[in-house]
Amino acid sequence: xxxxxxxxxxxxxxxxxxxxxxxxxxxxxxxxxxxxxxxxxxxxxxxxxxxxxxxxxxxxxxxxxxxxxxxxxxxxxxxxxxxxxxxxxxxxxxxxxxxxxxxxxxxxxxxxxxxxxxxxxxxxxxxxxxxxxxxxxxxxxxxxxxxxxxxxxxxxxxxxxxxxxxxxxxxxxxxxxxxxxxxxxxxxxxxxxxxxxxxxxxxxxxxxxxxxxxxxxxxxxxxxxxxxxxxxxxxxxxxxxxx
Amino acid sequence: xxxxxxxxxxxxxxxxxxxxxxxxxxxxxxxxxxxxxxxxxxxxxxxxxxxxxxxxxxxxxxxxxxxxxxxxxxxxxxxxxxxxxxxxxxxxxxxxxxxxxxxxxxxxxxxxxxxxxxxxxxxxxxxxxxxxxxxxxxxxxxxxxxxxxxxxxxxxxxxxxxxxxxxxxxxxxxxxxxxxxxxxxxxxxxxxxxxxxxxxxxxxxxxxxxxxxxxxxxxxxxxxxxxxxxxxxxxxxxxxxxxxxxxxxxxxxxxxxxxxxxxxxxxxxxxxxxxxxxxxxxxxxxxxxxxxxxxxxxxxxxxxxx
Numbered sequence: 001x002x003x004x005x006x007x008x009x010x011x012x013x014x015x016x017x018x019x020x021x022x023x024x025x026x027x028x029x030x031x032x033x034x035x036x037x038x039x040x041x042x043x044x045x046x047x048x049x050x051x052x053x054x055x056x057x058x059x060x061x062x063x064x065x066x067x068x069x070x071x072x073x074x075x076x077x078x079x080x081x082x083x084x085x086x087x088x089x090x091x092x093x094x095x096x097x098x099x100x101x102x103x104x105x106x107x108x109x110x111x112x113x114x115x116x117x118x119x120x121x122x123x124x125x126x127x128x129x130x131x132x133x134x135x136x137x138x139x140x141x142x143x144x145x146x147x148x149x150x151x152x153x154x155x156x157x158x159x160x161x162x163x164x165x166x167x168x169x170x171x172x173x174x175x176x177x178x179x180x181x182x183x184x185x186x187x188x189x190x191x192x193x194x195x196x197x198x199x200x201x202x203x204x205x206x207x208x209x210x211x212x213x214x215x216x217x218x219x220x221x222x223x224x225x226x227x228x229x230x231x232x233x234x235x236x237x238x239x240x241x242x243x
Numbered sequence: 244x245x246x247x248x249x250x251x252x253x254x255x256x257x258x259x260x261x262x263x264x265x266x267x268x269x270x271x272x273x274x275x276x277x278x279x280x281x282x283x284x285x286x287x288x289x290x291x292x293x294x295x296x297x298x299x300x301x302x303x304x305x306x307x308x309x310x311x312x313x314x315x316x317x318x319x320x321x322x323x324x325x326x327x328x329x330x331x332x333x334x335x336x337x338x339x340x341x342x343x344x345x346x347x348x349x350x351x352x353x354x355x356x357x358x359x360x361x362x363x364x365x366x367x368x369x370x371x372x373x374x375x376x377x378x379x380x381x382x383x384x385x386x387x388x389x390x391x392x393x394x395x396x397x398x399x400x401x402x403x404x405x406x407x408x409x410x411x412x413x414x415x416x417x418x419x420x421x422x423x424x425x426x427x428x429x430x431x432x433x434x435x436x437x438x439x440x441x442x443x444x445x446x447x448x449x450x451x452x453x454x455x456x457x458x459x460x461x462x463x464x465x466x467x468x469x470x471x472x473x474x475x476x477x478x479x480x481x482x483x484x485x486x487x488x489x490x491x492x493x494x495x496x497x498x499x500x501x502x503x504x505x506x507x508x509x510x511x512x513x514x515x516x517x518x519x520x521x522x523x524x525x526x527x528x529x530x531x532x533x534x535x536x537x538x539x540x541x542x543x544x545x546x547x548x549x
Contacts, residue, residue, distance in 0.1 A: 110434055
């Protein structure tokens with residue numbers, strides 16, 4: 001990653017309210033192509049809301065989100081997918097009655113038009129789904145459904161990939177393997193934002209983290225430095241552990 | 244052989260050929276005609292319910308609107324029957340367009356709103372103040388175009404087109420995307436699918452099918468009242484037949500109509516006193532034991548049902 005690279009995504013003073021609750025309260029950050037950025041923070045700090053706004057599920061109530069300098073706040077999800085954004089879900093959401101192959105096929109045929117779709121067989125093979133290809137997604141276990149969620153997102157040829165707790169529930173061998181896959185995707189130029197609670201995993205794969213609390217950034221930098229920061233320790237562990 | 248061709252050769256073609264020659268060997272022409280109309284309507288329900296998950300309880304609204312579209316073309320513009328049937332299809336699409344905001348609703352809310360919409364169209368058509376246009380509640384008589392044989396053949400042609408549309412949905416990326424939308428609209432959007440456009444297209448296709456069927460029905464019976472062509476029985480039967488066979492398949496609704504409408508007529512002729520009882524029990528059994536339709540007997544065993 002070159003620190004001078006132009007950000008693919010820029011988030012500026014983003015606000016998202018649910019009734020009187022400010023889920024995002026002036027959040028700003030950016031990510032550049034090839035970078036893996038971690039979003040960490042306690043439950044309810046706004047990580048998933050940020051992903052939902054960037055991926056078009058929610059329209060922002062204030063601030064700006066730009067992709068390659070173009071504002072994208074409030075644009076429908078499928079249009080953002082065509083422009084190169086995709087995501088996975090905390091609880092995977094495959095098309096349950098469709099087969100694994102059909103799940104991926106839908107995304108391949110409706111993905112980013114600027115890039116030719118890869119073959120469905122290669123994708124399934126890369127993410128260890130070949131043996132399950134003709135089974136309905138409902139028969140997959142949760143780790144397999146997560147891989148299917150990821151494969152479906154990748155089938156749309158994203159340039160910016162948002163991973164919402166992909167690692168939760170994976171065993172150590174699977175974690176190692178998926179960390180390698182994510183790093184390889186970033187090395188190919190993809191910008192990746194990772195929301196995760198597993199700090200070891202985050203430390204292993206990210207270049208930089210943003211620590212969120214109550215919808216605001218409280219720290220930006222390496223995770224190793226974040227854990228030295230009294231304010232970060234306070235929001236994670238409570239006041240008495242700080243300083 | 245590509246599966247679309249297989250489905251056309253082994254399902255669509257035999258069905259259409261048998262129905263086209265049956266009037267030559269079986270005397271009850273009206274019964275055959277009703278079979279064809281219900282096959283069309285059940286496939287129309289299949290397109291919208293099977294492929295998008297919207298249960299159209301007011302499906303008859305398109306059918307009745309089509310019948311009146313046909314009648315108005317014939318009464319006021321002296322249009323030939325075939326042109327009037329096409330106009331009936333257009334009326335179905337226009338009503339579908341008018342009702343697209345209903346697609347914002349889901350589940351039972353959509354079903355109820357759709358039912359209310361069909362009642363609204365019924366009462367509009369049956370309004371005595373519109374007598375000069377629709378003949379209001381007094382019914383229409385279209386003796387000039389009366390030709391049951393041609394109307395029957397037109398119904399078979401519309402059935403062929405409708406089944407062809409379902410074959411397309413079963414074998415195309417468009418149909419796969421529709422099923423993805425039915426399963427999870429958020430995930431479908433994240434797969435790049437334009438969810439709203441897909442739903443509207445399926446909705447209009449099923450409205451077109453019912454509009455055409457309504458127009459042909461008007462052509463066939465030639466004398467009818469608003470209550471006949473807006474009868475809720477059309478919606479309920481079409482839905483029950485499609486569900487009984489199994490939606491999101493080509494064969495399910497066909498099997499459903501043949502078996503259930505067959506039994507319906509059989510007990511109607513032989514033991515009409517037990518008619519409601521037997522029919523009610525049959526539908527209850529279906530809902531309890533085969534919620535995914537008859538085809539699920541095969542799919543549960545891992546067999547593929549087209």
